[in-house]
Amino acid sequence: MTMDKVPASRTPFLLLLALLPLLLLLPAATATAADAKPEVKLSQQQAGKGGDITVSGSGWRPGTLLMMLICGQATPEKGVIGGTNSCANADGRAVTTDSKGAFSKKMPVAEPPKPCPCVVHVATVTGEQAVVDAPFTVAGHPTAPLPEPTGGGKLAVLAATRLEGDSGILVFFGAPPSRRLEFTVGNLGSAPVKDPVFQVGTAHGVFSPQWEEQQWRGTIAPGQKALVTLPVQLSAGAHGDYQISVKYGTKVLIEQPWGVGRPWGVTIFWILLAVVVPAAVFRIGMAVVDRLRPRGNHRHRTAQLPKLRLPGAWSRTHRPPVTEPAAAPKSTTTTTALPWFTPDSAPSENRSTTKGHS
Structure with missing residues (x-):
């Protein structure tokens, strides 16, 4: 038995019929993945502190x-009010x-700062924000009615920030x-x-x-x-370039750059510390060495130092004695001065007379 060959013109049509079930299932699978919402389940709906x-x-999302x-x-x-x-x-x-977007973890039961009704609040830390609140009762914790809702208010920045x-x-x-x-904000909603x-x-x-939460006191x-x-x-x-952001709810209202200078005082402090500490250690070491030096050797070296002769008056008063030359022997011949001449009236060889020049 032989099979007839399929004409080439019908081949694309047959392939389309074969892939038609897969094409019908693909949108359903895509819609199922897109419609999947985060869910949270608790092992107990009520538990006490401890x-x-x-x-x-x-x-x-996987890996979140x-x-x-x-x-x-x-x-x-x-949601969580406040x-x-x-x-x-x-x-x-x-x-x-x-990898499938699932998790399971134990957590201790603690009393929140606000009264119940309470929830287990699960939220993403990074990336696209997703939040799920599962109802939970903390046994023994006080309960109070919820405060009046302030829904309908919508804040927007009206002026430049500084x-x-x-x-x-x-x-x-x-x-x-x-x-x-x-910054200046305005209430564009219908409720305060x-x-x-x-x-x-x-x-x-x-x-x-x-992120850090800060509450502004007042009513708009x-x-x-x-x-x-x-x-802030x-x-x-x-130090360096910083970006300051302000978010209200899930909307970022402000992004303000801030350039912070380098704290040069810290650098100067470390430089001075690197100079002062070695100098102080060196001086302490020299003082210790000088204190531990043997005293006998110090005296011996001092005694061997040459004597210095100081100039000036001190040297003149301490001059060594000068030896005078030996006196020449006296002649035995004596000369007798004439009686009519005295030592002061003796004629001088350089004295000129006026006699004979008249």
Whole structure:
């Protein structure tokens, strides 16, 4: 039995029929991967302080660093009111998802600073932000109703930002540089914003910002604006180019550059230390050597030093005795002076007479 050859014109059509089931399944698989949302499951829904629970999750991005916290004054629908200030940050745990976006880790049960209702707050640390709040009850922790929502408020920056303040003399010697970040925000929403919580981030070079939450005290009514001042401080000895960012919610409001000078006082201090310490050690060593030197040898060397004759009056008073030459022998012949001449009236050979010249 022989098979008829398929015409070449029908070959693409047959290939399309063969691949049609795969083409129909591909959009469904893509939609399933895109629709996958992060999930969190707890081993217990209630536990007391001092115990522990196992937190597991799926649907997260692979290789993502997550932070797990127990937060008060929060619900899965409204989130954590007040930000991480309502969470037990000291007892939080970090975990990294595997290649499939899943994780499982134990964490201790701690009482948050705010009353319950409570949740286990799981959020990404880097990259695209994703947050899941799983309801949880801390046994024995007080419970209070949630504060009135302030939804509907929307803040936006209305004026240019500036860094106020200057560096003191201590910053020249390595103290932490600090500034005040001032900016004007306006409420573009329909509800007042009370005590907003901003996140201030500092980034050095190409590194990602390190975020820190700061709460501004005040209420911004709809359509009103307010001047917000937030303190910014770097670590000790910081220098170079920094980037200051301010984020409200998930939106970055401000990015302000800040150039910090080098603390030359530290360099000068180390240079002086490198010069003074060796000199001090040398002087101490010479003093020790001089103290340990034998005294007998010192006296012997002093006695052998030649005597020096000083010039001036001292040398004249201490001249050696001069020996006078021996006196010539006296002649035995005596001369008798004439009686009419005295030593003073004797005629001088150079004295001229006026007689005979008249």
